[in-house]
Amino acid sequence: MSDPAHAATGPSPDAPLPDALKGHWVDTRAPRATRPFLKLARIExxxxxxxxxxxxxxxxxxxxxAAGRPYPDPWHCLLYLIGAVLMRGAGCTFNDIIDRKLDAAVARTRGRPLPSGQVGVKAALAFMVAQALGGLVVLLxxxxxxxxxxxASLGIVAIYPFMKRxxxxxxxxxGLAFSWGALLGWSAMFGRVDPPALxxxxxxxxWTVGYDTLYAMQDLEDDVMAGIKSSARYFGDHTREAVAICFGLxxxxxxxxxxxxxxxxxAWLGFAGFALHLGWQVSRIAGAQGADALMLFRSNKGAGLILAAGLALDGAARAALAGF
Incomplete structure (x- = not known):
């Protein structure tokens, strides 16, 4: 159950969180009782x-x-999508349970369901287990x-929330946790992990270290006050150079x-678009904070989709050329 004292003074479930998409259906159309849980899962x-x-x-x-197929397995790609939504939600819920006191000390996160008292720890734990079980069904x-x-990835997921301490x-x-799908996407095709997957x-x-450093730039002042460690704090005045190295690698x-x-x-055209997008991000880092840092962070969806599209279309393009 929620803490009544926090529930009376904390943000309403209707209030959008600072880094949420504006006007998202979670904040506007979802049943009010479900909104704190949907926010725990970061659906918005x-x-x-x-x-x-x-x-x-x-x-x-x-x-x-590598297998000479015209396109990736559509069923597998759909499973990855469902699994990503469920396991990201479960991981974020676990992270929020562990970090609820730290989140209360940071302006951007104190309105989250747990530190604001909209959801209690027991309810959050039950919700986390339900999402994880859904992810297990996908994995099976x-x-x-x-x-x-x-x-095997669960060990890394379990220790991540403690690392900022x-x-x-x-x-x-x-990055070790968020990149695990790069191994699964290959092993689902071949039943093993080969050098390209590694x-x-x-x-x-x-890539994760680079883009999440951009994300952490939003909270620099609050992180210092709360004693939260991050790559953005660590790199300091050299953040642009550090992100450039990460993206270049x-x-x-x-x-x-x-x-x-x-x-x-x-595949190479997709790669070129991806690399150019990363270079554009680096060119915009100087002086970025708050909304600008969030914009750069979010833009990595576009960068990643450019690469994914190039790789997915490569086999089809070759098959089409072979037909002429």
């Missing part, structure tokens, strides 16, 4: 599940190229190796993976 902030999903789609597209649709590989680079641990995984980790590793998998013209 879909960028998170997009960033979790995209490495899955990259790897699935690359696996299709794959082969035995992929199932075990997916379960003990390391200056919690974004690296987030390269996409490493690239996704570097991500592009380099993706390029090597495409070469090893035998990617064609569309």
């Amino acid at each position: 902030r879909p960028i998170g599940w997009w960033l979790l999903l995209l490495p899955c789609w990259w790897s699935a597209g690359l696996a299709a190229i 649709q794959f082969d035995r190796f992929t199932i075990l590989l997916g379960i 003990v390391t200056n680079m919690p974004q690296f641990v987030l 390269l996409v995984y490493a690239a996704s980790v570097a 991500a592009a380099l590793l993706i390029g090597i993976a495409i070469g090893l998998a035998g990617g064609g013209l569309m």
